[in-house]
Amino acid sequence: MKNITFNNIRVEGFGSFITDRTFQLQRDGIHILRGFNGAGKTTLFNALFWGLYGENLKGVVQSKLPTLKKYRTKEWRGTRVAISITVDDKKYLIVRHISFTGTTSKMEGGSKLMIFESGQLLSDELHKSDMQSYINEILGLDSKAFLSSILFGQRMKRFIEASPAEKRTIFESIFEADFVELAKENAKGYMTDLESEYTSNKIKSDNNTNRIETLISQESKYKELLKSFEDSRKERIEGKQNSLKSEKSNLRKLEKELEEFLDSQKDLQESIEKKKLEVNNQTELQEKIRIKERELDTISNNINSTIKEIKTARNRMDGYELEITTVKETCPSCTQPLPKEKIETVKKSIQSKIDSEREVIVEQEKNEKTLSKNLDLCKKEIEKLKSKLDTKVLQEFKNCENELSDINSDIKVINANVENSKKTIKNLESDIESIENENPPKLDLKSIEKEIKDLKSANKEFENRQEFLLQEKEDTDWWIKKGFGSGGLKSFIFNAMLNLLNKSIVKYASRLGFLVQFSIDMEKASKPFLTKCFNADKVELDYEEFSGGEKARIDIATAFAIHDVVSTNSNINILIMDEIFEGLDESGIEDAFDLMRLKAEGKTLYVITHSKNIDSLNCKHIDLIKENNNTLID
Numbered sequence: 001m002k003n004i005t006f007n008n009i010r011v012e013g014f015g016s017f018i019t020d021r022t023f024q025l026q027r028d029g030i031h032i033l034r035g036f037n038g039a040g041k042t043t044l045f046n047a048l049f050w051g052l053y054g055e056n057l058k059g060v061v062q063s064k065l066p067t068l069k070k071y072r073t074k075e076w077r078g079t080r081v082a083i084s085i086t087v088d089d090k091k092y093l094i095v096r097h098i099s100f101t102g103t104t105s106k107m108e109g110g111s112k113l114m115i116f117e118s119g120q121l122l123s124d125e126l127h128k129s130d131m132q133s134y135i136n137e138i139l140g141l142d143s144k145a146f147l148s149s150i151l152f153g154q155r156m157k158r159f160i161e162a163s164p165a166e167k168r169t170i171f172e173s174i175f176e177a178d179f180v181e182l183a184k185e186n187a188k189g190y191m192t193d194l195e196s197e198y199t200s201n202k203i204k205s206d207n208n209t210n211r212i213e214t215l216i217s218q219e220s221k222y223k224e225l226l227k228s229f230e231d232s233r234k235e236r237i238e239g240k241q242n243s244l245k246s247e248k249s250n251l252r253k254l255e256k257e258l259e260e261f262l263d264s265q266k267d268l269q270e271s272i273e274k275k276k277l278e279v280n281n282q283t284e285l286q287e288k289i290r291i292k293e294r295e296l297d298t299i300s301n302n303i304n305s306t307i308k309e310i311k312t313a314r315n316r317m318d319g320y321e322l323e324i325t326t327v328k329e330t331c332p333s334c335t336q337p338l339p340k341e342k343i344e345t346v347k348k349s350i351q352s353k354i355d356s357e358r359e360v361i362v363e364q365e366k367n368e369k370t371l372s373k374n375l376d377l378c379k380k381e382i383e384k385l386k387s388k389l390d391t392k393v394l395q396e397f398k399n400c401e402n403e404l405s406d407i408n409s410d411i412k413v414i415n416a417n418v419e420n421s422k423k424t425i426k427n428l429e430s431d432i433e434s435i436e437n438e439n440p441p442k443l444d445l446k447s448i449e450k451e452i453k454d455l456k457s458a459n460k461e462f463e464n465r466q467e468f469l470l471q472e473k474e475d476t477d478w479w480i481k482k483g484f485g486s487g488g489l490k491s492f493i494f495n496a497m498l499n500l501l502n503k504s505i506v507k508y509a510s511r512l513g514f515l516v517q518f519s520i521d522m523e524k525a526s527k528p529f530l531t532k533c534f535n536a537d538k539v540e541l542d543y544e545e546f547s548g549g550e551k552a553r554i555d556i557a558t559a560f561a562i563h564d565v566v567s568t569n570s571n572i573n574i575l576i577m578d579e580i581f582e583g584l585d586e587s588g589i590e591d592a593f594d595l596m597r598l599k600a601e602g603k604t605l606y607v608i609t610h611s612k613n614i615d616s617l618n619c620k621h622i623d624l625i626k627e628n629n630n631t632l633i634d
């Protein structure tokens with residue numbers, strides 16, 4: 001609880017308070033502020049209310065507050081209200097200017113609000129709208145609560161008559177339950193923050209998860225790629241090595257074959273070499289045979305031609321012999337016998353021809369004989385030579401030569417094959433080497449793994465944070481809906497405070513003979529305020545059903561009870577009651593004073609009245625008068 005003491009108020013240029021003067025607020029006991037209608041009584045406290053809250057009791061615009069122009073004096077400096085308060089030993093000066101030309105604590109006038117805390121100006125540090133909040137905070141009351149607990153006037157009646165919702169806001173302010181509303185707003189703001197953080201975390205962590213998935217698939221794709229690369233490399237190397245193996249065995253085979261062929265070649269060459277002499281002999285023999293055979297041919301031809309010649313000679317001879325026998329002894333023309341001698345001569349010549357032919361024949365037959373002899377001889381010689389001829393050797397030699405030539409060409413082929421095979425082997429070996437040296441596809445796995453690890457740990461953090469946020473959201477939601485809701489803390493405070501208020505009302509009302517009780521209908525969702533009034537017989541009546549005087553008593557009792565409740569939080573030294581006796585009879589007034597005396601302990605009670613008749617024991621009087629439209633305090 002804070003102790004708030006209103007020390008004094010300084011007013012200038014405000015309504016009927018034209019000149020600068022200071023009114024002491026802190027006094028002891030009940031003070032009756034008297035003055036005729038329009039003396040400026042209400043204006044004084046209107047200045048107090050305006051000075052504190054910037055509002056006024058009459059609900060007029062601020063421009064209407066300064067003294068009317070026609071009442072202003074030559075010394076007119078504009079409007080200033082300055083209120084001095086002490087809150088728990090801390091001094092405050094709250095000052096409001098409207099077009100003020102003077103200075104306050106060396107600060108220039110103008111139109112402004114200033115707060116001095118322990119003589120220090122706060123205006124520079126606070127925003128204008130924050131300044132009013134700051135004043136409300138200093139007082140622990142806002143303007144509504146102030147009017148419901150400190151400054152009672154016609155407004156009091158309005159409070160009782162106010163709608164449940166209006167009452168609720170007034171009570172919220174009085175009970176400072178608006179902090180619950182504030183807390184609820186804060187909680188809502190906090191909830192928004194939580195939700196936006198939750199959403200943004202979710203987006204971030206989803207992004208991380210996606211990124212992780214991408215990285216993992218990248219990684220596994222790469223591993224697959226690497227594996228298939230290695231598999232294919234292995235397969236290819238194996239394939240090449242198999243080819244190499246078979247090529248090498250092929251080469252070995254070829255080399256062996258070559259060796260064999262070379263051996264055979266050598267053998268053959270050797271045997272050819274060996275056979276050569278024999279073959280030469282045979283060749284010579286053959287040559288001889290050929291010569292002999294040519295000779296034989298010649299002889300044979302000669303024999304034939306000799307036989308032919310013999311035959312021709314014989315034919316000719318036969319012709320001649322026939323000619324002899326047919327030699328004509330007569331002349332063919334004259335048929336005269338031809339001379340014998342002639343005939344003989346002819347016969348002789350033919351005979352000589354025959355003889356010569358015979359000679360030829362003999363000669364030729366002799367020739368033939370010789371030739372035949374030679375032929376036989378030659379044949380024999382050939383036989384003899386041929387008998388010496390060994391065709392097998394030659395054939396073998398030829399075979400050998402053929403074989404050698406075959407082998408030679410085979411060797412050539414094999415050599416070429418060997419060369420090819422060697423080349424193939426070399427190629428295969430270099431293929432294997434180059435396959436072995438092939439670079440596998442590259443990927444920086446380390447950095448990917450690091451990124452995954454980082455992302456995972458970031459997500460773990462998010463997870464923890466989200467868990468916390470969820471819990472926090474749940475809690476905050478509970479506070480918004482329940483804790484700070486109308487059924488929660490607020491209703492708890494309300495119930496507690498209303499309880500206090502009702503008890504306090506009973507304290508006052510028991511003296512006045514009626515009762516007012518406030519409550520909240522917890523059954524209804526809107527938790528409305530209920531005001532119940534009872535008369536002396538405890539019969540419940542509507543406020544309107546009471547008489548004017550009774551209403552006034554109800555108002556006073558309620559006001560005091562509210563003041564009590566407020567005092568549990570802000571113990572304010574003053575209580576102002578502006579024209580509250582209207583409708584009260586004499587005993588009513590006495591009852592009211594009774595209550596006020598109860599209330600005035602340790603406080604200053606200002607009882608404002610225009611009636612000269614209102615008076616009571618132990619009351620001081622302050623008289624207000626007006627001079628030249630200017631209110632003067634006695």
Ligand SMILES: Nc1ncnc2c1ncn2[C@@H]1O[C@H](COP(=O)(O)OP(=O)(O)O)[C@@H](O)[C@H]1O
Pocket residue numbers: 014015016035036037038039040041042043044064065066067068071610
């Ligand atoms: N702006 C103003 N300048 C000067 N006088 C004003 C101004 N506004 C109201 N008044 C007058 O001030 C007087 C004081 O009024 P008020 O304080 O309500 O009287 P009461 O003493 O009856 O409470 C009234 O006569 C009113 O006409």
Ligand SMILES: [Mg+2]
Pocket residue numbers: 038041042043
């Ligand atoms: Mg008045």
